[in-house]
Amino acid sequence: MSFYVNVAIRIDFEIRDTATALSTPSSITVTQIDPQKMRKKLTPTPNGTGKYYLSLTPTITGTWVFIVETSGSVAATGTTAFDVISPRY
Numbered sequence: 001m002s003f004y005v006n007v008a009i010r011i012d013f014e015i016r017d018t019a020t021a022l023s024t025p026s027s028i029t030v031t032q033i034d035p036q037k038m039r040k041k042l043t044p045t046p047n048g049t050g051k052y053y054l055s056l057t058p059t060i061t062g063t064w065v066f067i068v069e070t071s072g073s074v075a076a077t078g079t080t081a082f083d084v085i086s087p088r089y
Contacts, residue, residue, distance in 0.1 A: 001082040005061050011054045012047070017074050022050030026072025030054065035062025035084070044068075058084040 003009050017023040030042040044052035058064055065081045 002085050003058060003082060004087045005058055005084050008055065008057045011056070011066070011080075013044075013052055013068065013078075013080075015050045015052070015068075015070055015074055015076075022048075023074045024049055025070035025074040027070065028052065029069045031067040031069075032056075033065040033067070034058075035060055035064065042066075060084065061086055 015023055015025055015028070024046075028044060030044055032040045032042050034040070042054055042056075044054050047053055054066075061084050063081055063083050065079065068078045068080075070076050
């Protein structure tokens with residue numbers, strides 16, 4: 001998956017329990033790691049039971065990594081990544 005640099009994006013994700021039902025954890029932490037290896041804690045916006053999103057505008061090209069960690073009745077860790085590229089005109 002790729003996005004363009006300096007363009008706002010929305011990342012949607014879901015938290016599910018072991019029975020695959022949407023579930024809201026006690027706490028949720030998202031760590032963003034940019035292409036320069038800088039880490040930043042983000043707060044996702046809830047969008048219904050077990051549904052969340054992040055809005056951001058990546059400002060540099062390269063691979064961006066996101067680590068989602070939850071606790072409580074749904075304790076898990078998940079990682080995703082995407083590339084940010086320069087537009088070709």
